[in-house]
Amino acid sequence: MAALTLVSGSVGLITLQNPPVNALSSAVRQGIVDTVQRAVSDPQVKSVVICGQNGVFCGGADIKEFGKTMLGPPLVPMIHTIEAADKPVVAAIEGSALGGGLELALGCHYRITHSKARLGLPEVTLGLLPAAGGSQRLPRLIGVPAALDLITTGRHVTAAEALKLGIVDQVTDQSTVEAAVKFALSVEVQSLTSRRISTLPCPCPADVDALFEGVMQRVRQRGRGAIAPVACVQAVQAAATLPYAQGMEREQELMATLFTSGQARALQYCFFSQRAVSRWSLPSGARWDSTKPNPVTKVAVIGLGTMGRGITVALVQAGLSVVAVETHEQQMMAAQRAVSGMLERLAQRQGVPLALDRVRFSTELEAVADVQIVIEAVFEDMALKKQLFKQLSSLCPAETLLFSNTSSLDIDHLAAQTDHPQQVVGMHFFAPAHIMKLLEVVYGPRSAPQAVATAMELGKRMGKVSVAVGNCRGFVGNRMLMHYLEEALFLLEEGSSPESIDQALKEFGFPMGVFQMSDLSGLDVGWKVRKAQGLVEPGQMSRVRQGRRYSPLGDLLCEQGRFGQKTGQGWYLYDPAGSRTPRPDPWLQRFLEQYRARQGLVSRRIDSEEVLERCLYALINEGFHILHEGIAAGPEDIDMIYVFGYGWPRHRGGPMFYASQVGLARVLQRLEHYHQLHPDVPHLQPSSLLRQLVSSGSPPIQRWKEAIRKPHSAL
Numbered sequence: 001m002a003a004l005t006l007v008s009g010s011v012g013l014i015t016l017q018n019p020p021v022n023a024l025s026s027a028v029r030q031g032i033v034d035t036v037q038r039a040v041s042d043p044q045v046k047s048v049v050i051c052g053q054n055g056v057f058c059g060g061a062d063i064k065e066f067g068k069t070m071l072g073p074p075l076v077p078m079i080h081t082i083e084a085a086d087k088p089v090v091a092a093i094e095g096s097a098l099g100g101g102l103e104l105a106l107g108c109h110y111r112i113t114h115s116k117a118r119l120g121l122p123e124v125t126l127g128l129l130p131a132a133g134g135s136q137r138l139p140r141l142i143g144v145p146a147a148l149d150l151i152t153t154g155r156h157v158t159a160a161e162a163l164k165l166g167i168v169d170q171v172t173d174q175s176t177v178e179a180a181v182k183f184a185l186s187v188e189v190q191s192l193t194s195r196r197i198s199t200l201p202c203p204c205p206a207d208v209d210a211l212f213e214g215v216m217q218r219v220r221q222r223g224r225g226a227i228a229p230v231a232c233v234q235a236v237q238a239a240a241t242l243p244y245a246q247g248m249e250r251e252q253e254l255m256a257t258l259f260t261s262g263q264a265r266a267l268q269y270c271f272f273s274q275r276a277v278s279r280w281s282l283p284s285g286a287r288w289d290s291t292k293p294n295p296v297t298k299v300a301v302i303g304l305g306t307m308g309r310g311i312t313v314a315l316v317q318a319g320l321s322v323v324a325v326e327t328h329e330q331q332m333m334a335a336q337r338a339v340s341g342m343l344e345r346l347a348q349r350q351g352v353p354l355a356l357d358r359v360r361f362s363t364e365l366e367a368v369a370d371v372q373i374v375i376e377a378v379f380e381d382m383a384l385k386k387q388l389f390k391q392l393s394s395l396c397p398a399e400t401l402l403f404s405n406t407s408s409l410d411i412d413h414l415a416a417q418t419d420h421p422q423q424v425v426g427m428h429f430f431a432p433a434h435i436m437k438l439l440e441v442v443y444g445p446r447s448a449p450q451a452v453a454t455a456m457e458l459g460k461r462m463g464k465v466s467v468a469v470g471n472c473r474g475f476v477g478n479r480m481l482m483h484y485l486e487e488a489l490f491l492l493e494e495g496s497s498p499e500s501i502d503q504a505l506k507e508f509g510f511p512m513g514v515f516q517m518s519d520l521s522g523l524d525v526g527w528k529v530r531k532a533q534g535l536v537e538p539g540q541m542s543r544v545r546q547g548r549r550y551s552p553l554g555d556l557l558c559e560q561g562r563f564g565q566k567t568g569q570g571w572y573l574y575d576p577a578g579s580r581t582p583r584p585d586p587w588l589q590r591f592l593e594q595y596r597a598r599q600g601l602v603s604r605r606i607d608s609e610e611v612l613e614r615c616l617y618a619l620i621n622e623g624f625h626i627l628h629e630g631i632a633a634g635p636e637d638i639d640m641i642y643v644f645g646y647g648w649p650r651h652r653g654g655p656m657f658y659a660s661q662v663g664l665a666r667v668l669q670r671l672e673h674y675h676q677l678h679p680d681v682p683h684l685q686p687s688s689l690l691r692q693l694v695s696s697g698s699p700p701i702q703r704w705k706e707a708i709r710k711p712h713s714a715l
């Protein structure tokens, strides 16, 4: 797991060997301890270089070992031994030096880096802190403000930035190991006194207390209840105020709390789930590793509203040629200006050349005839989309893939309009499409595996987290969201207010509550969907529709022209119209009181526990139905959809992971309780999969698939 060879006569070269990222597993740590000891005690060795196999220095501690009994030598004394060595030790960093990998490098006396390498301490993203001395050494090396930034955000820095910050000593474009060996030879006789970072004082700015206070405030605000960023600030504060040995004690103490926390488990589950969802499979048995995506260089986007513009930008940024079609001349001009502006701003921010020449704008549908993929992004209207798919089917060659950016419409109906239904797949982007990371790739029973593979690959090229899901109303995300929204409305009817419901959800960790989110998306969007479902009865107040409880509150607001932020009024007041700051609306309060009075509803006090249980468990219950039907391959697919598309707090792992942490028996018991109180609400009736899991002893989430009828989970 680590090999020692003698090179250039006097340099002991230690190579970490643990593909793919040379994570510091117990075997690797043992290998490092053994090889360092041999190198240090070998009189022929005058200096040491540590590098990683296959162009990667080290991806950090082995995350797969977390939560298990720790075997092998611990990291902290291992790094101390390296730092204390009386022969110069040089880290040769290629690929990545992350987390424990960078901490290992900080224990070395020098760091030589390839220009393409990335360095960082991303432990915070896993619910941890750099507890192999990183929180104490980095501030001593680069100062408190820069260390706080890197440690609390976990962001990776380029080699150039690392050099500027003083993390590394040299950057090379050539062979890193050769440069490091040459460097090691040149420092063999130099004193190491100033090279042991742990012995250096921590450079602090004059207003260090104010700095910590400000950062702590920012971190709490941004973290939405996450504990790791707070502990990271506290650890750096220890580096700034305590001698190294005491700082290390504080680091270990803080880490001990984080290491066993539910948040760390949730974040580590997210790390693996994010990767697992790319290993898609279909109910037919087709899989990611046995299906080749089509080569794609040119894509068309039809419909240049908000979504189409965002998709165009995302495609251009992925290096593709795009034909952007909008048949209305005026809208086309506006879209062209908007897309060019977005691309210009992005190019400026990223310091890359402007790629405007990769987009060709056209008002002619015929312009799409020579592309490999057409992404339809016209208005969410079935008749309109059906007509377009019919036209596309006759316009495009048989091998062209036809993707629809629909958020809820039936993919099978669209496929049925074409001569080649196997070429049709849904690509549900989230607004703004060039920024949001989530992509739901929706397959129908006739979608070809190759079409799904190509959509997943295209998503990857655009930097998205793509999740393959089956076709059903609302797909996975919006289907679950419907019940969350409905419960919020029922709670309003029963006596709650938009402010208190939103507050409870924000305290849970959502960036905004359900009513603020609805105002932002536009209340007319849901109204249109409900109209299409035949649920809307203008001017009517009846609370039972299609045989179940229904709240007409949203419809009544829309009838008053209250569509949310864009009209200045919705569940909140926005002054002026278009402003983003919601203010409680006294009109709404009166309206709710009158509504309850007319309906004979007696208002009661509703606490945040009930808000969370009813909104979240209703959503989770639908997730169990989705799993049972095989619409999502596994719980991790649902969780990644919610984390990346709906603002579910990552440190809570996603709705299905959250259910597993709350305890399935508890979720079941509360759903039964609420269903008993509200028998006219079918979505509160516990799913049979949830019952089945509870009666089989609530297995851990990784084993749910064994109970699912059509499992094709990737975890």
Ligand SMILES: CCCCCCC/C=C/C(=O)SCCNC(=O)CCNC(=O)[C@H](O)C(C)(C)COP(=O)(O)OP(=O)(O)OC[C@H]1O[C@@H](n2cnc3c(N)ncnc32)[C@H](O)[C@@H]1OP(=O)(O)O
Pocket (backbone or CB within 6 Å): 020, 021, 023, 059, 060, 061, 062, 063, 064, 070, 075, 096, 098, 099, 100, 101, 122, 123, 126, 128, 129, 130, 131, 132, 259, 272, 275, 276
């Ligand atoms: C009390 C005892 C513990 C003390 C610990 C002290 C403090 C130290 C803590 C840590 O070091 S925590 C780990 C910090 N490191 C990271 O967060 C880095 C995570 N990895 C990445 O960001 C990326 O993997 C990468 C290194 C940038 C490479 O990216 P790339 O896109 O090339 O590959 P991936 O698909 O992401 O990964 C490939 C493969 O490798 C697995 N993997 C990656 N990193 C680790 C790791 N640190 N431990 C275990 N496994 C890792 C990843 O899951 C992929 O696996 P498969 O999905 O292919 O099975």
